[in-house]
Amino acid sequence: MGSKICMNENCKATTSPEWKRGWGLKSGGFATLCFNCGSSYENLVFCETFHLEEDGWRKCKLCGKRIHCGCIASKDLYDYMDSGGVGCKTCAKGVENCSIRPIEIPIDDVPNGFGTLTTLANLPSSNVDNTRNCNSFDMEQFTRLSNTMEANQPSLFPQCQKGDANASNGLVKHEEKILPAKEVGIGFPNLTQQSVGSSIFANLSNSRPTLGLKDMYESPAQPSLNFTLRTSLGTPNPMPPFPGGVVEGLEQNKVPTFQQGQRTRHISPKPLKTGLNISSEANKRMVSQTRIARPPAEGRGRNQLLPRYWPRITDQELQQLSGDLNSTIVPLFEKVLSASDAGRIGRLVLPKACAEAYFPPISQSEGVPVRIQDIKGKDWTFQFRFWPNNNSRMYVLEGVTPCIQNMQLQAGDTVTFSRIDPGSKLVMGFRKATNVEMQDAQTSSLPNGGHYGEAPFSGVNEDLPNNGGRTSEDLLERPMPILGKKRTRNIGSKSKRLHMHSEDAMELRVTWEESQELLRPHPSAKPTIVMIEDHEFEEFDEPPVFGKRTIFRARASGEQEQWAQCDDCSKWRRLPVDVLLPPKWTCSANIWDSHRCSCSAPDEISPMEVESFFRAGKDSKKRRTTGNKVAQEYEPSGLDALATAAVLGDNVGDQAPKRKGQAQSTCICNVCKTVKRRFKTLMLRKKKRQSEREAEVAQGKDQNHPKDESETDVASGLALLHMNHSENERSPSGVQMEVAETSKGQLDLNSHPNRDEDMLAEPAGLSMTSLVHSPSHQLEMYLQRNGLGNFVSRLVSTAGGESEGRPPDDVRRAAVASEQQDKVDEG
DNA sequence: ACCGTGCATGAGCGC
């Protein structure tokens, strides 16, 4: 029971004494030899409790004793564990009172004869703090990959007392965390962060204070050793996923950080500082929310597989991938897509270690085609190849663009590579990197606040009921908020590199502009009424929230109308133009039309018409984001144009047919009103600032001030300007909209009118806030300089009859051209 | 001019 079997199928040595620990490796692992056949392999599992000294000895971090890993004679100082690793005897004495016994699966019970050290138990969650997870890794994988495979278990924790019933083989020298049978059967490499922590330290519970999960989670350098030795049921001695694979072992010497891009330098656990009893409740909570990084199941490459590539796929996701319980999904690795990966080049850079571990070995740069199945079951063929890079290689998957596009992946999203057994078929899943904030909010209640902001794995409902009630597994799997204070993942493994291209920024800009339609005042916001030039404006201190998107259009008669889509039936309902809808809105809330206050009521607008709305918007958006801006039309929704018209009309009174204070625009949508309102507020503040500046000028301090930067980029902010409204217009709400847009189309959505640093730091080329900075007459001057007087006149005069509230094309072009001219001026 | 390919470069990180 619990013996280790030599992976050399010609050997079949089965008992612990037949294994001896070898020498300490540079990497901190061990080499292990089979006494029987001499098979050796590198145990890639790090010694977690021993620090490798320069002289080759290891020093127990807990008691300070030094051992030499390859020195059998020093056994009086340490003890080998059947499951692998070395335990300091001194420390082990402290854990003799293990209260929880693991349920072991005798290796004899395993069909293929390869033992599993997986221990099964249904420990109550309250015992989690006293349990430790077996270091386990996928035996199956090892059996497949080499005759010289490592079944070595890296339990380098101080082990339980030698007098233990299983002391002879050391198998149960420590309590092992229960792994659900399901996982054993399915064969997931089951390393969980939580288990890691507990496995490392729980055995110290009697000798020193127990490290709480919380502490562990907050300690990024906590070791993560929780492997499951298991077998591949029904697939004895399977072949490696690709020919030629030689398992050098799996390096477990890295601590999963559970945060992409967060690298840890040390594998060894940090010395325990405090003892905290694990709160099972807290544990549960953490468990339920977090995906954990799984150490790769195997790897023939000796290269370290950085934790950042450890798959954080959940079992549910795995199950979804596999489709049925008859398949075993072996998570291999994952990668956050870089801009290059997700770009049009179609090359996905593979981490070298992953490529060498899980992809077929290639000697020619041309590589080989690799078939990978996506989560939908669709097969993709990529060219797996490499480039010489210095003295190394750089592995890439070529031809991934169709797949990336099919999955609608972008930079920052994560692709996961797994393998389905039997069959050794590669599958790739993905996780979108969206909803970070949402997830953050959802998980912010975690005791330590740790969580990732990740969207659920593709197509996987995280809330799926657990098969077989994987409570303990959950405990193991989920709570890995080691992230602790790092709340968000970097987009990309190297944060430095993910730049937003100007095109992307443009896309974002458009998106933002469109998002104006969604802005609503914060529910708790109380407006402050500000009077500006006889206008009454609402000012909000709270940032806006998003409401439901609606469509504004103008009838032939010039009458504006607003349309919204029911969230239930998707039918479009006409609404009053001044209505602001909540994010969720259904027909039942249509209090303005008694005939269409139910989803059963027919559509008032044909689908064709609706489609035409969006098509027009899309076309225009494309034009805006691809190329010649001069030739581009203006804002598809007409919002910006109308807003522009409003502002122009408001500030270029002489040139607008209607003077300020009068209703110049027929668009009285709340967005326009809100924008205008905000603009006016900002203008007011600007005036105040200008007054202060003038005072400075009077003191001769401002003589060298260059032209106000905002003066040069008014036009670029046209799209963000605001429409005028009649003095009678008064929206029931308002929003704050602070927008800083760089000259390259980048946005700073965080700027705040009250924060001078934001405004002052704003690069030239921006619009709204910079415009606000300038005196109102600067806008006027600018408009005149750019010949926008006619623009204003035309726009205002035609806005009423313009279809869908859009200005005529020439007007839009004039605005864009003006913007271009402005850029030229800046240049 | 555009695009694909292959290599070079260098920041970041681990040892």
Added chain:
DNA sequence: CGCTCATGCACGGTT
């Protein structure tokens, strides 16, 4: 200091 890898970029082929 060396390695990894994201990205730049030169070069050649294609449109």
